Amino acid sequence: MTRDVTSSRDAEPSATVSRWSRTASVSTGAALLVVAFLAVLPYFVGGQAEQPLITLLTFIAMATLWNLLAGFSGLTSFGQQAYIGLGAYGLYLVASHGINPFAGVLLAAIGAAVVSLPVSALVLRLSGGYFAVATLVIAAVFQIAATLSPSVGGTTGVILPGLAGYGDVLREALTYWATLAVAVISVVGVYLLVRRTFGLDARAVSSDPVAAASSGVRVGRIRLLAYVIAAGGTGAVGALIALQTLYVEPTTVFSVQYSVYMLFMVLVGGLGTVEGPIIGALVLFALQETLSADGAWYLVIVGGLAVATTLVASRGIWGFASERFGWSLLPVGYRVRGHDR
Amino acid sequence: MNWVNAVIQGILLGGQYALIACGLSLAFGVMRIVNLAHGDLAICGAYLGLVLSSALGVPVWVTLPLLLPAAFAAGMALQVLLLGRALRHGVLAPVLVTFGLSAMIENLLQVAATSDPRGLNGGALTLASFTVGSVTVSWLFLAAFLTACAVLSGLQLALSRTSWGRQVRAIADDLDTARLVGVNVAPVFATVAGIAVATAALAGVFIGTIGTFDPLAGTNTLIFAFEAVVIGGIGSLAGTLIGGIALGVTQVVVGEINQAYAVLAVHLLFLAVLVVRPGGLFAAHQAAHEPRRQGALG
Numbered sequence: 001m002t003r004d005v006t007s008s009r010d011a012e013p014s015a016t017v018s019r020w021s022r023t024a025s026v027s028t029g030a031a032l033l034v035v036a037f038l039a040v041l042p043y044f045v046g047g048q049a050e051q052p053l054i055t056l057l058t059f060i061a062m063a064t065l066w067n068l069l070a071g072f073s074g075l076t077s078f079g080q081q082a083y084i085g086l087g088a089y090g091l092y093l094v095a096s097h098g099i100n101p102f103a104g105v106l107l108a109a110i111g112a113a114v115v116s117l118p119v120s121a122l123v124l125r126l127s128g129g130y131f132a133v134a135t136l137v138i139a140a141v142f143q144i145a146a147t148l149s150p151s152v153g154g155t156t157g158v159i160l161p162g163l164a165g166y167g168d169v170l171r172e173a174l175t176y177w178a179t180l181a182v183a184v185i186s187v188v189g190v191y192l193l194v195r196r197t198f199g200l201d202a203r204a205v206s207s208d209p210v211a212a213a214s215s216g217v218r219v220g221r222i223r224l225l226a227y228v229i230a231a232g233g234t235g236a237v238g239a240l241i242a243l244q245t246l247y248v249e250p251t252t253v254f255s256v257q258y259s260v261y262m263l264f265m266v267l268v269g270g271l272g273t274v275e276g277p278i279i280g281a282l283v284l285f286a287l288q289e290t291l292s293a294d295g296a297w298y299l300v301i302v303g304g305l306a307v308a309t310t311l312v313a314s315r316g317i318w319g320f321a322s323e324r325f326g327w328s329l330l331p332v333g334y335r336v337r338g339h340d341r
Numbered sequence: 342m343n344w345v346n347a348v349i350q351g352i353l354l355g356g357q358y359a360l361i362a363c364g365l366s367l368a369f370g371v372m373r374i375v376n377l378a379h380g381d382l383a384i385c386g387a388y389l390g391l392v393l394s395s396a397l398g399v400p401v402w403v404t405l406p407l408l409l410p411a412a413f414a415a416g417m418a419l420q421v422l423l424l425g426r427a428l429r430h431g432v433l434a435p436v437l438v439t440f441g442l443s444a445m446i447e448n449l450l451q452v453a454a455t456s457d458p459r460g461l462n463g464g465a466l467t468l469a470s471f472t473v474g475s476v477t478v479s480w481l482f483l484a485a486f487l488t489a490c491a492v493l494s495g496l497q498l499a500l501s502r503t504s505w506g507r508q509v510r511a512i513a514d515d516l517d518t519a520r521l522v523g524v525n526v527a528p529v530f531a532t533v534a535g536i537a538v539a540t541a542a543l544a545g546v547f548i549g550t551i552g553t554f555d556p557l558a559g560t561n562t563l564i565f566a567f568e569a570v571v572i573g574g575i576g577s578l579a580g581t582l583i584g585g586i587a588l589g590v591t592q593v594v595v596g597e598i599n600q601a602y603a604v605l606a607v608h609l610l611f612l613a614v615l616v617v618r619p620g621g622l623f624a625a626h627q628a629a630h631e632p633r634r635q636g637a638l639g
C-alpha cells in the first residue's frame with residue numbers, strides 16, 4: 001500500500017516528498033548534544049542535580065511508553081503500574097540471586113515483557129473503556145499477589161539487596177546513567193518503531209480496528225506488539241524506581257498514581273506524537289517541583305489539566321505547536337512540497 | 342465453617358455490587374461510556390450522606406430524599422458539561438476524561454475530608470438482625486439486597502414499559518437511527534447519567550453504612566462494579582444482578598476459607614470469565630470486543 005502511494009507521488013514531478021527536514025536535522029543534533037551533556041553530567045555535579053534529573057528521565061520513559069500504547073495504538077491502559085511493580089519486584093528477585101542490580105534492570109524488563117504475554121491474551125480481548133478497567137484489575141491482582149507472598153516481603157516490602165559494595169556517589173551516578181539509558185532507548189525505540197509500517201498500522205488500528213483489519217492490517221499482532229513492548233519498557237522503569245528508592249513495597253510500586261502521571265504527560269504534551277510525551281514530562285516535572293508541598297492538590301491539578309486538555313485542546317501542547325508552526329523535530333510522516341518557487 | 346451461611350451472606354453482598362454496577366451497565370449500554378469515575382461518584386455519595394446526616398443529626402436514610410435528587414442533578418450536570426463534550430472527541434476521549442475525573446475526585450476528597458476511614462450513621466438498622474436456623478441475617482444487608490432488587494427491577498420496568506424506556510432502548514440499539522426517527526438524544530443521555538449517579542450514590546450510602554470508606558475507595562468500587570457487569574453480560578441488567586451475586590458468593594465463600602484470598606478470588610473469577618466467555622456468562626451472542634453490537638438492554 002505504501003509503495004502505491006509512493007509511486008503515485010513519483011508520477012507527480014512538480015513536488016518533492018521528503019521525510020527529513022532542516023528543522024529535524026537541527027533538533028536531532030541538539031538532542032544528541034543534550035544527551036551527551038546529560039551523560040557526562042555526573043562528572044561535574046553531584047547527587048543534588050542527579051536526583052531531579054532521574055525523576056525527569058523516569059517521567060520521559062514512562063510517558064513515551066504509555067504513548068506507544070494509548071497514543072499510537074489506542075490501548076488506554078490504566079494498569080501499567082502492574083509492570084512498574086513487576087519490574088521493581090523482578091529486580092529484587094534478580095538481585096537477591098546475586099546478579100548485579102544494574103545489569104538486572106534488563107532482566108527485570110525482559111521478565112515484565114514475558115509476564116505481559118499471557119496477560120495480553122486476557123486484556124486484549126477488550127477494547128476502549130473495558131480494556132482500561134481490565135488493566136486496573138490486572139494491576140490489582142499483581143498487587144494482591146505481592147502482598148500475599150512472604151518471599152517478597154508481603155505487605156511490608158523488601159530492601160533491594162546487592163548494592164552494599166557501591167559508595168553513595170557511585171551508586172547514584174550508575175542509577176542516573178541507567179535511567180538516562182532507559183529514557184533514551186524508550187524515546188529512540190518508539191520513534192524508530194512508529195516510523196516503520198508499524199506506526200501507520202497502529203494508528204489505523206487505533207482509529208478503526210474493523211477498517212484496519214479489512215485493509216489487511218494484522219490488528220491482533222499490532223496490539224500485542226505495542227502491549228508487550230510497553231510492558232517491557234515500563235518494567236525497566238519499575239526496576240529503576242526500585243534502584244532509586246532502594247525499597248520495594250506493594251502499595252507504592254503498584255500505585256495507580258503512575259497511570260495518572262502517564263495520562264497527564266501524554267495528554268498535555270500531545271497524544272500520538274513522539275515529541276509530546278517529553279514536553280508533558282517537562283510540564284509534570286515543573287508542576288511537581290512547584291506544587292509538591294501539597295500532595296493532594298497537586299494530583300487534583302494534574303487530573304484537572306488532563307481533563308481540560310482532552311476537552312479543549314485534544315492535541316496537546318506539541319500537537320498545537322506543530323500545527324501552528326509546522327514544526328516536526330522527529331518526523332514520522334512525510335512532507336510534500338511544491339516546486340513553484 | 343457454615344457454607345449455607347456463607348452463600349446467603351454472599352448473595353446479600355452481591356446485591357450491593359449489583360446496585361453499584363447497574364449505573365455503569367446502563368451508561369455503557371446507552372452512551373457507550375465506561376465511566377471510570379463511577380466508583381468515586383459512589384464514594385462521593387457516601388461523603389454527601391455523611392455531611393447531610395451529621396449536619397441534620399439524623400440517620401443517613403432520612404437524608405436520602407435530599408441526597409438522591411442532588412446526585413441525580415450532579416449526574417445530569419456531569420453528562421452535559423463533561424461526558425457529552427468528551428463523546429464528541431471520539432471513542433477514547435471519555436475514557437481519558439473519566440479517568441482524569443477519578444483522580445480529581447479522589448484527591449479532592451482527600452483535601453476536603455482527610456484520608457481517615459469514615460462510617461455512616463445507619464440508626465437502629467445497623468446492628469439489627471434475625472436468625473433462621475443456623476443463619477443470622479443482618480437487616481441492613483437484607484435491606485441493601487432488597488433495595489438493589491427493587492432498583493434493578495424498577496429500571497427494567499421503566500426501560501420496557503415507558504416511553505422514556507423505549508427511547509433509551511432505541512438509542513442503545515442504534516443511535517443514528519434513533520435520532521433519525523426523532524428521539525431527542527441529549528435529554529435521554531442526561532437522565533440516564535442522572536440515574537447512573539443516583540444509583541451509585543445510593544450504593545455508596547450502603548457501602549458507608551455497612552463498612553467504612555475513604556477517599557481512595559472509589560477505584561476498588563469501580564473494579565467490583567465492572568466485574569459484576571462483565572460477568573453478568575454487558576448491557577443486561579438481570580445479568581448484572583447475577584454477576585454481582587457471583588462476585589459476592591465467591592468473596593464470602595473464599596473468605597470463609599482464608600480472608601486474605603477473598604478479593605483475589607473475585608478478580609480471578611472475573612479473569613476466568615474473560616477467558617471462557619468474554620461477552621459475559623449470561624449474554625448470548627455478545628462479545629466485549631464488539632462494542633457497537635451490544636444493543637440489548639435487559
